[in-house]
Amino acid sequence: MKNSNSNTIQNSLSPGEGWGDAVIGINQISKSYDETHALKRISLKVNEGELFGLIGPDGAGKTTLMRILTTLLLPDSGEAKMDGLDVVNDFKKIRHIVGYMPGRFSLYQDLSVEENLNFFATVFGTTVQENYDLIRDIYYQIEPFKNRRAGKLSGGMKQKLALSCALIHKPKVLVLDEPTTGVDAVSRKEFWEMLKKLQEKGITILVSTPYMDEANLCDRVALIQKGELLDVDSPQRITEKFPRKVIQVRSDEMYRLINDLRAFEKAESVFAFGQFAHFTGINDDVETSELDIYLEKQNHKNVVVEEIHPGIEDVFMNMQSQTK
Ligand SMILES: Nc1ncnc2c1ncn2[C@@H]1O[C@H](COP(=O)(O)OP(=O)(O)OP(=O)(O)O)[C@@H](O)[C@H]1O
Numbered sequence: 001m002k003n004s005n006s007n008t009i010q011n012s013l014s015p016g017e018g019w020g021d022a023v024i025g026i027n028q029i030s031k032s033y034d035e036t037h038a039l040k041r042i043s044l045k046v047n048e049g050e051l052f053g054l055i056g057p058d059g060a061g062k063t064t065l066m067r068i069l070t071t072l073l074l075p076d077s078g079e080a081k082m083d084g085l086d087v088v089n090d091f092k093k094i095r096h097i098v099g100y101m102p103g104r105f106s107l108y109q110d111l112s113v114e115e116n117l118n119f120f121a122t123v124f125g126t127t128v129q130e131n132y133d134l135i136r137d138i139y140y141q142i143e144p145f146k147n148r149r150a151g152k153l154s155g156g157m158k159q160k161l162a163l164s165c166a167l168i169h170k171p172k173v174l175v176l177d178e179p180t181t182g183v184d185a186v187s188r189k190e191f192w193e194m195l196k197k198l199q200e201k202g203i204t205i206l207v208s209t210p211y212m213d214e215a216n217l218c219d220r221v222a223l224i225q226k227g228e229l230l231d232v233d234s235p236q237r238i239t240e241k242f243p244r245k246v247i248q249v250r251s252d253e254m255y256r257l258i259n260d261l262r263a264f265e266k267a268e269s270v271f272a273f274g275q276f277a278h279f280t281g282i283n284d285d286v287e288t289s290e291l292d293i294y295l296e297k298q299n300h301k302n303v304v305v306e307e308i309h310p311g312i313e314d315v316f317m318n319m320q321s322q323t324k
Contacts (some may be wrong), residue, residue, distance in 0.1 A: 001322075029041070120165040181210065278313070279291065
C-alpha cells in the first residue's frame with residue numbers, strides 16, 4: 001500500500017483555490033510543544049453542514065487541532081478559518097459562532113445542571129429560553145435532574161449537559177473532542193443520533209474519536225496519526241480504495257494466534273478486533289487455505305479463517321504499520 005501523508009493527500013490549498021464553501025478551512029497548520037511535533041502542515045476543508053470526523057489514536061494531534069480552531073491555542077505556522085474568520089485575528093468573533101465541547105469534562109462540578117446551562121448562556125449574552133428549541137431534544141433527558149450538581153451526574157448525563165452548554169448560544173459550528181470516550185455503548189449510540197439531528201438543523205460538526213466504528217457515522221473523515229493526515233475521504237471510499245485482502249482469523253488462543261500470524265512470512269499487519277484477529281498480507285497472494293494449514297501446523301485448535309470486506313480499522317492499522 002502506498003505510504004501515508006503528503007504523498008497521498010493534498011497538503012495545501014492550491015494556488016488560486018479559495019476556501020470555497022468550506023466552513024472550516026485549514027491550510028498548512030503546524031504546532032509543536034518543545035520537541036513534539038503535534039501537527040505537521042495539516043490542511044483540510046470541512047463543508048457547510050458536514051458531519052466530519054477526526055479519527056486517530058491518543059496523541060495523534062486531534063485536541064491540538066481543535067484547540068487551534070476554537071482559538072484556545074495559537075498555531076506556530078499556517079492559517080485556519082472558521083466561517084471565513086481567521087483563528088488568530090478574529091478570535092473574539094469565532095467564539096460566538098463556535099460551540100466547543102472539550103474532551104475532559106468542562107462543566108462546573110459544584111453548580112447544578114440548570115446553573116451550568118444558565119452560566120454558559122449568560123457568558124454568550126443569551127438566555128436558555130431564547131435557544132431552548134435547539135437543545136430541547138437533548139436537555140429534556142436531563143431536565144428531571146436539573147437541581148443535581150454536575151459532579152454527581154453519570155457519564156452519559158454529563159455528556160448531554162456538556163453538549164447542551166456547547167449549543168446554548170446557537171453556534172454555526174460545533175467542535176466536539178472525543179465526546180464519547182468513557183461513555184457506555186447505549187449512550188454512545190444515542191449521542192450519535194443527537195449529532196445527526198443537529199446536523200439536520202444545519203450545524204456543521206467536527207468531531208474527534210478514537211473509536212473506528214464511529215468513523216462510519218461521519219460524512220467524511222480525516223485519519224490522523226502523529227500529527228499527519230493519512231487520508232481524507234468518506235468512510236465508504238476509504239475502505240473501497242483499500243487495496244488489500246483482509247482475512248479474519250479465530251482460534252482458541254488469541255494471544256498466541258496474533259503472535260503466530262505476525263510471524264507468518266507474508267504478514268503485513270495483524271491486530272485483534274473483537275473476537276477475531278484481522279490479517280492483511282504484504283500482497284494479495286495469501287489464500288485463506290494457506291493460513292489454515294500454517295495455523296494447523298502451529299497446533300491451533302478450532303481455527304476459523306475467512307475473507308472479509310475491510311473496515312476503517314483495517315485501513316488505519318495498515319497505514320500505521322506502514323509508518324512505523
Ligand atoms: N501542553 C502540551 N505540552 C507538551 N506536549 C503536549 C501538550 N499537549 C499535547 N502534547 C503532545 O502533543 C501530541 C498531540 O497531542 P493531542 O492531545 O493533540 O493528541 P490527541 O489526538 O488529542 O490525543 P489525546 O486523546 O491523547 O488527547 C502528543 O504527543 C501529546 O503528548
